[in-house]
Amino acid sequence: MKGSYQLAIIGAGTAGFAAASIAAKQGIKVALIEGGEKIGGLCILKGCMPSKTLIESSRRFWDLQQAKFFGLKVEAISADMQQIQWRKRKLVETFAKYREEEILSLPVDFIRAQASFKSSNELEIIGRDGEKQLLYANVIIITTGSIIDPLPIPGLMESGFLTSDSALELEHLPESITVLGGGPVACEFAQFFSRLGCKTTIIQRSPRLLKQFDPEVSQCLKDCFTAEGITVFSDTQIEAVSTVNGLKKVSFFFKGKKKEVFSKEIFYALGRRPNLKYLGLEKIGIHTDFQSLEVNDKMQTSIPHIFAAGDATGNFGIVHIAREEGEIAAKNALEILAGKEPSHVISRRLTMEVVFTDPETAMVGLLPRNGETINAKYFFQDHGKAIIEGKEQGFVKIYAEPSTGEILCGAIIGPHASELIHIVSTCMYFRGKVEDLLHMPFYHPTLSEILGYPAEEIFYVLQKRKEMNQSVV
Numbered sequence: 001m002k003g004s005y006q007l008a009i010i011g012a013g014t015a016g017f018a019a020a021s022i023a024a025k026q027g028i029k030v031a032l033i034e035g036g037e038k039i040g041g042l043c044i045l046k047g048c049m050p051s052k053t054l055i056e057s058s059r060r061f062w063d064l065q066q067a068k069f070f071g072l073k074v075e076a077i078s079a080d081m082q083q084i085q086w087r088k089r090k091l092v093e094t095f096a097k098y099r100e101e102e103i104l105s106l107p108v109d110f111i112r113a114q115a116s117f118k119s120s121n122e123l124e125i126i127g128r129d130g131e132k133q134l135l136y137a138n139v140i141i142i143t144t145g146s147i148i149d150p151l152p153i154p155g156l157m158e159s160g161f162l163t164s165d166s167a168l169e170l171e172h173l174p175e176s177i178t179v180l181g182g183g184p185v186a187c188e189f190a191q192f193f194s195r196l197g198c199k200t201t202i203i204q205r206s207p208r209l210l211k212q213f214d215p216e217v218s219q220c221l222k223d224c225f226t227a228e229g230i231t232v233f234s235d236t237q238i239e240a241v242s243t244v245n246g247l248k249k250v251s252f253f254f255k256g257k258k259k260e261v262f263s264k265e266i267f268y269a270l271g272r273r274p275n276l277k278y279l280g281l282e283k284i285g286i287h288t289d290f291q292s293l294e295v296n297d298k299m300q301t302s303i304p305h306i307f308a309a310g311d312a313t314g315n316f317g318i319v320h321i322a323r324e325e326g327e328i329a330a331k332n333a334l335e336i337l338a339g340k341e342p343s344h345v346i347s348r349r350l351t352m353e354v355v356f357t358d359p360e361t362a363m364v365g366l367l368p369r370n371g372e373t374i375n376a377k378y379f380f381q382d383h384g385k386a387i388i389e390g391k392e393q394g395f396v397k398i399y400a401e402p403s404t405g406e407i408l409c410g411a412i413i414g415p416h417a418s419e420l421i422h423i424v425s426t427c428m429y430f431r432g433k434v435e436d437l438l439h440m441p442f443y444h445p446t447l448s449e450i451l452g453y454p455a456e457e458i459f460y461v462l463q464k465r466k467e468m469n470q471s472v473v
């Protein structure tokens with residue numbers, strides 16, 4: 001027996017580390033079990049940080065190509081993939097080392113092993129040397145993340161393809177690439193490839209890119225991609241992949257007709273699934289289709305003393321949400337250990353997502369499905385600071401509740417959308433109204449001040465409605 005713990009956390013990525021940090025403060029006996037070859041989790045090792053480092057290089061390469069527009073002369077520029085990769089590796093190493101130090105500084109037992117369930121309180125752990133042991137825990141949190149598990153598209157495996165994992169290591173870019181999918185991974189990587197000179201085609205099933213975003217954001221992004229030379233086929237059905245004369249061929253149905261696209265390489269971005277297959281959940285009566293792991297709003301599975309958080313639930317694939325879910329799971333686990341009912345509930349009101357394309361796309365709040373809302377948008381092409389920066393694509397859009405003017409949702413596509421969206425989310429956090437956004441001071445000329453315009457429009461429409469109602473009475 002490896003030991004007996006009050007709390008065991010399986011997986012030391014974002015969610016697991018967040019859970020361990022909360023639990024460690026309470027002086028209980030915690031095991032944090034990490035089975036990966038490297039320490040750091042997806043975000044640091046193969047997700048946000050490496051991908052954004054590569055994207056930063058391609059964005060700057062693109063901006064340098066626009067130098068003439070700003071009256072600047074730049075002599076021949078080129079992209080050096082080896083150097084770009086070197087910078088990415090250094091940064092990832094630094095971030096991973098820092099995370100390892102953070103983990104080791106916690107008063108928890110950090111165990112380097114793969115864990116799986118033997119019973120609902122017992123884990124079998126297999127160390128990196130292959131040694132098997134049993135570990136007992138009163139409460140367990142599953143934070144095992146997600147994996148790429150390619151769909152069975154005929155011919156895909158035989159032809160070979162890149163994924164976000166392998167593309168992050170490329171030292172040479174192919175001349176042409178076909179990107180399968182239209183989600184965040186597909187969009188971010190497609191633009192990265194294209195801007196560094198790779199002829200890029202996107203083939204996606206949904207009618208629009210980034211289907212979880214405001215439809216106008218999706219359309220604007222598609223227009224920007226098309227203007228940059230990326231070919232986008234939406235609303236398709238992929239049939240098969242094959243290799244013909246050294247080129248990879250994707251056959252698909254588009255507008256009722258069969259089409260074929262040939263390219264040197266294929267980039268698979270049709271999603272990830274929770275990493276649950278080898279956890280032995282069936283032994284403890286937790287049923288899953290491996291696409292998701294059902295949890296309630298306290299992050300509890302169907303077994304009350306077993307929690308799950310982060311990508312392992314299959315709900316969101318977003319770091320700050322994984323962190324928040326890990327914290328909620330740990331707080332509720334502590335209550336169970338204290339003999340109380342879990343009381344901490346996750347709120348989805350401020351759900352936020354950013355995709356680091358250029359222009360960036362960002363949204364916060366849940367897109368209103370039913371119930372009347374009022375919205376207004378303002379274009380960056382009409383905004384002074386955006387014009388100065390030569391970043392005129394896109395718009396900001398705000399949705400409000402019509403009787404109170406409370407801001408319910410914000411959608412932005414444009415320069416620094418990833419930063420600007422936090423002004424909207426801060427307002428929403430405090431249940432702010434369009435009136436608040438209108439009366440806040442914004443420095444001039446800044447990109448931030450653009451948010452005052454849609455707020456102003458909604459405010460005056462609502463005021464007019466109020467006046468009309470009063471005059472009718």
Ligand SMILES: Cc1cc2nc3c(=O)[nH]c(=O)nc-3n(C[C@H](O)[C@H](O)[C@H](O)COP(=O)(O)OP(=O)(O)OC[C@H]3O[C@@H](n4cnc5c(N)ncnc54)[C@H](O)[C@@H]3O)c2cc1C
Binds near residue numbers: 011034040
């Ligand atoms: C290319 C890419 C770019 C992304 N960019 C962004 C972005 O810009 N912003 C954003 O918010 N999100 C981004 N994401 C998503 C984000 O990385 C994830 O949502 C987040 O990292 C998930 O954290 P997690 O803790 O749930 O899982 P992970 O970080 O994957 O942690 C799971 C851990 O569990 C370990 N483990 C698994 N099984 C076992 C086991 N049986 N025993 C012991 N240990 C185990 C793993 O080794 C791993 O360390 C990106 C994802 C990808 C793929």
Ligand SMILES: NC(=O)c1ccc[n+]([C@@H]2O[C@H](COP(=O)([O-])OP(=O)(O)OC[C@H]3O[C@@H](n4cnc5c(N)ncnc54)[C@H](O)[C@@H]3O)[C@@H](O)[C@H]2O)c1
Binds near residue numbers: 183186269272355
């Ligand atoms: N900026 C960010 O926050 C960021 C960046 C990259 C990745 N991520 C996260 O990483 C995870 C993986 O991202 P992703 O883009 O790979 O997955 P995703 O699930 O978000 O998107 C997959 C896309 O593939 C399409 N698709 C699925 N099956 C298909 C099929 N059979 N035929 C055609 N199309 C099909 C879907 O419609 C969707 O557009 C997500 O959770 C995402 O949130 C986040």
